[in-house]
């Protein structure tokens with residue numbers, strides 16, 4: 001793909017109030033990409049702000065801006081400030097989201113804002129027409145990888161990773177590392193190239209792994225055991241497995257944001273399981289969050305679009321169900337039954 005870095009450069013240099021926005025339920029790639037963009041812009045003398053719709057995993061707090069006045073604004077906690085920042089922005093940069101609805105509470109504010117808008121994202125079917133500039137492709141591991149190649153093409157970096165600020169480089173590495181499940185899925189040749197260049201730049205891969213991947217509480221590890229031992233249902237007929245996670249269980253295991261990260265991948269380690277689903281009751285009980293994963297030949301993006309009000313990537317997708325948790329197993333089995341074969345392997 002070609003990236004219009006000339007346009008991006010002029011948008012950045014013409015803008016004073018730059019606001020970086022990530023998606024609801026931010027994962028490592030969302031936090032990584034907004035903070036990477038922050039650290040890059042900060043080094044350019046800008047004073048960008050970051051908004052995330054809801055809290056992000058505590059393990060990523062080290063990626064936050066140093067200046068306490070510039071800390072990430074969480075819309076759920078501070079809606080007034082978030083709205084004010086969006087309204088006052090002259091440039092909005094949305095990262096790691098393909099539809100503005102992924103910003104949840106902020107969609108209308110962003111639509112009404114007079115700011116110019118940039119999208120940097122790696123999901124299927126991005127709403128590129130809603131942006132003045134969209135950097136969008138699915139042929140990368142993560143938004144952080146896409147942002148890395150975008151920065152590399154910018155005139156000030158000019159292909160030299162040593163010019164990327166170290167904190168920006170660390171954020172980029174974290175987003176790529178988490179979205180690929182530490183190099184186990186959605187890895188492209190460019191992903192290794194990025195990793196190689198960032199490590200040569202000075203990123204300490206082991207330190208980041210320890211901070212982000214080996215950082216859980218005892219109760220989270222026990223919850224994981226409980227899910228696999230007591231909750232996982234295997235459906236041999238469909239080569240599928242699923243787990244349900246209720247709010248009651250979350251309370252019992254002192255659940256924190258990010259604690260269920262990776263659970264959905266666990267059943268895929270079973271030889272004949274090719275599709276895995278995790279259904280999580282949202283904290284307010286208003287809907288069920290759906291996470292889907294598949295082995296290579298199966299396209300769960302299409303499955304998520306057709307049955308789960310969502311979408312995502314070929315082997316990793318998500319969505320929502322508006323039904324009680326106890327109705328989900330029957331719905332999931334019906335969906336597997338009704339899913340057209342040609343779409344499954346498309």
Ligand SMILES: [Mn+2]
Pocket residue numbers: 029030096122142143179
């Ligand atoms: Mn991502």
